[in-house]
Amino acid sequence: MGDVWVTRHQPLKALTCYQQAINYLLFDFNSADIYTDPASFNSAFYTTELMETLLAKAEAFTLLYSTSHRVKDLDASLQTFLSFYRLTGFIEQFYESDDARMFISIKKNASHRQPIALCLQLFKLTGNKKYIEQAFLLDEQNKANTLALYLQENKLKASSNISASLLAEESYLKRSITAIVLKASGIANMKVLTRLKDTLNQYTVRLIKVQDKINNHTRLKKLNLGGNSISITELQKIIPGDGIILSYHIGDKEILGFAVTKDEFNFFSKPVDQDFQPSLQELYKLAQLAEGNNNRTVKSLSANLYRQLIQPAETWLKGKTNLIIIPDDELNYLPFELLTDNKGANLLSHYSITYNYSCTLLHQKTGNIQYSETKKLGMAPFNGKIPEGNWVQLSSSKQEIESVNGTMLLNRQATKQHFLQQAHNYGIIHLATHAYANDHDPNRSFIAFYPEGKVMDHELFLPEIYNLKLDKTRLIILSACQTGTGELVKGEGLMSLSRAFSYAGCDNIITSSWMANDNATAYIASRLHYYLQKNYGIAHALQQAKTDYLQDESIPATLKKPAYWAHLRLIGGFETEATTNWVGYAGFVIGLIVLILIVQISRNRVKRPRPGA
Structure with missing residues (x-):
């Protein structure tokens, strides 16, 4: 009946009906006050109907505000949306399959733009920053929730x-x-x-x-988990002094960006330009092209997207060098390293850039990699001659994994069986191979090993990766085409091979967004391991490896188009690079000098002749 009153533009009568329905669907909830929402759902049985009723009630309050213009009514709409999210969080805890949880996640995402837009509207009306913080938390609840x-x-x-x-x-x-x-x-x-x-x-x-x-x-x-999104205070504890997080939300009318540093939480909002989505799609397409004269167009698109996504945050980016991007929806496809400022410098020249699916997942990360002390595995199944089939030889793949300085498996040794048996024993894994991303059926996406026997014997499919136990693996380098792309699921991100390794427990994954050039990838990978051996953080090592490639004068300019280097991206978290403790070292040196002086003075006293001797 509530829906009928809504169509008749009588929101108060609709709200009364929705409140009665909530009382009926929740055995331990009994309130006739339309401004009161359930906080607990232990007695919920008809959960699907309850979700729909809460959403309808929230929208009815928005309709009521359109005539009353009372902030109380707009806030009531937001509070009802929050009650809806508490219900979905309660339900998710009891869903055992990821498919079922994905259904809830998609249901949440379908409505998440409305409460975030309400938060922005309430902030503009009241100036109260709590609404911006609430918008951030709502956005977090709709990013990779199933994975988290x-x-x-x-x-x-x-x-x-x-x-x-x-x-x-x-x-x-x-x-x-x-x-x-x-x-x-x-x-x-x-x-x-x-x-x-x-x-x-x-x-x-x-x-x-x-x-x-x-x-x-x-x-x-x-x-007792109490939800799985991270608070701003908790998030700030894991951000280093040189670090900043830019988390994006793409609304129907506005782009909302959250900038989080160790000491500050800021935001910006700006209208979505008409050319925003076309620019995203065009830049992603052109960045993959190794041939053609499209440099001017790429630079123009990169500058345009910089103005919309980065320029509003320039004040907070000053003095920062360690940038984590949390993209939203189609931004998952964008290589942010390409974006150029008004001086023509791209983000790669200023920041080491890491991507992740949500800020909550940053809280799941653990410690730094001790490269020299970590067991390493490199596999290159297609370096040499291979049986006839659809596979192309990757002649530079051996060069890639030689730089790993660990266990090296080539050609016939680099089998799927060997990987499944040994992967969990290694802290760093580098796979220089082929891969295939199936956008229509992600479960048919796979990473290829040496082709022997049946397809299942040499192709590692996405669902199989989900079942791996790689919680001891700190870094996986997927040097293969399209390991970072796949079907885009709203609220969850790209259903990619790299994401599957996150499910398997790996903290950091370097992946490829498109079909990669063998020689260029081998060069960057070799330099990556060179800097990792020098105890660079992973993001800094990848940044420097790409910079070396672009600054190498022996490489022709035609081979420095984005297609050759911008495909590699790191999915991970903040790291603290191993540095010398100069304060402790200086204290040790000073202490040693004082000790030597004391010993020397003591010796002089012993040797000095007594008066009158």
């Missing part, structure tokens, strides 16, 4: 007293289900498909039972 929850639960499992055999059985069942699903996708015979479906059902039932046992250990803690 998955990683959070894995940490919870690791800290709980769960038997290793139970976790191993869960892992085995997940791998088995993945293998069946992948196998079924290539079979047309109905009898075979029926048998596979029966087997799949059996494994699924077993998995549910195992996860129920695991939840007996973790359920209490899960209920």
Whole structure:
């Protein structure tokens, strides 16, 4: 009935109906006051209907404000949206599959622009910055929420007293289900498909039972998680003095940018220009072209996007060198390193740039890489001659992994089986190989190893990567085409191969956004490892490696187009580079000098003759 009153433009009567519906759908909630929203959802049963009712109530308050012009009504709309998000957070904790959680995430994302727009409107009306902080938290709740929850639960499992055999059985069942699903996708015979479906059902039932046992250990803690987004104060604790985060939200009418440093939280908003989306698409397309004379157009587009995305934050960027970008929607495709200021200098020349899916995931990162003390694995399956097929030889891939200075597997040694058996033992992994991103069916995306046997024997598909246990792996370098691209899911980001490695537990991934040039990638990769060996942070090492490539006079200018270097990007967090402790060192030297002087004075006193001797 509430919907009927809305169509008749009678929002107060609609709100009364929606409030009655909420009372009915929540057994322990009883309030006739339309300005009161549920804070707890322990008695929620009809959760889908409750979500729809809360959204309808929030929109009815917005309609009411259009005639009342009372800030109270606009704020009430925002508060109802926040109640909706508390409900979705409650539901997510009890969804065991990522597909189910993705459904909730997509549901949230479909409505998240409205409450963020409300926050901006309320800030303009009141000047109260709490609304901007709320906009930031709402935006965070709609970025990679499924991934964040998955990683959070894995940490919870690791800290709980769960038997290793139970976790191993869960892992085995997940791998088995993945293998069946992948196998079924290539079979047309109905009898075979029926048998596979029966087997799949059996494994699924077993998995549910195992996860129920695991939840007996973790359920209490899960209920006390209290949401999985990070507060601004918590975020600032992990930002170094030279660091800054730029997190973007693309609204229907405005671009909203949040700038977070160790000491400050700022924001900017500006109208979305008509040429914004076309410029994004055109720059991404042109950046991939190795041929043609498009430099002037690339520079023009880069300068235009700089004015819209970076220039409003220039004041806060002063004195910073370590930049993390949290993109939104189509910004996931943009290589920010290309953007140029009014002097023609690109961001690469000023900042080491890292990307991530959300600020919440930055809080999940752990420590720095001790390169010299870390076990390293390099694999190049296509360096030499390969069997006839669709694969092209990558003659420079050996050069890439030689610079790793670790275990090196070439050609026939670089098999999928070897990778699956050994990957979890290494802190740094460099894969110089082929890859394929399937935008229509992300589950068919894969990384290729030495081609032997059936397809499943040498192609590592995206769902298989999800099931890997790489929580001890600190850096994976995916030197392969299209490992950083894939289907864009609103609120979750690109369903890419690199994202799958994040699911597997790896903190830092260097990935490729488009088809890469073999020689250029080998050059940059070699310089990357050179700087990592010198204890550079990963982002700084990648920045310097790209800079070396661009400044190398032996490389023709035609090979310095963005297509050759801008494809590589780092997904990770802040690091503190290993530096000499000069204060401690100076104290040691001064102390040593004082000690020598004391000893020398003592010796002189011993040797000095007594008076009258």
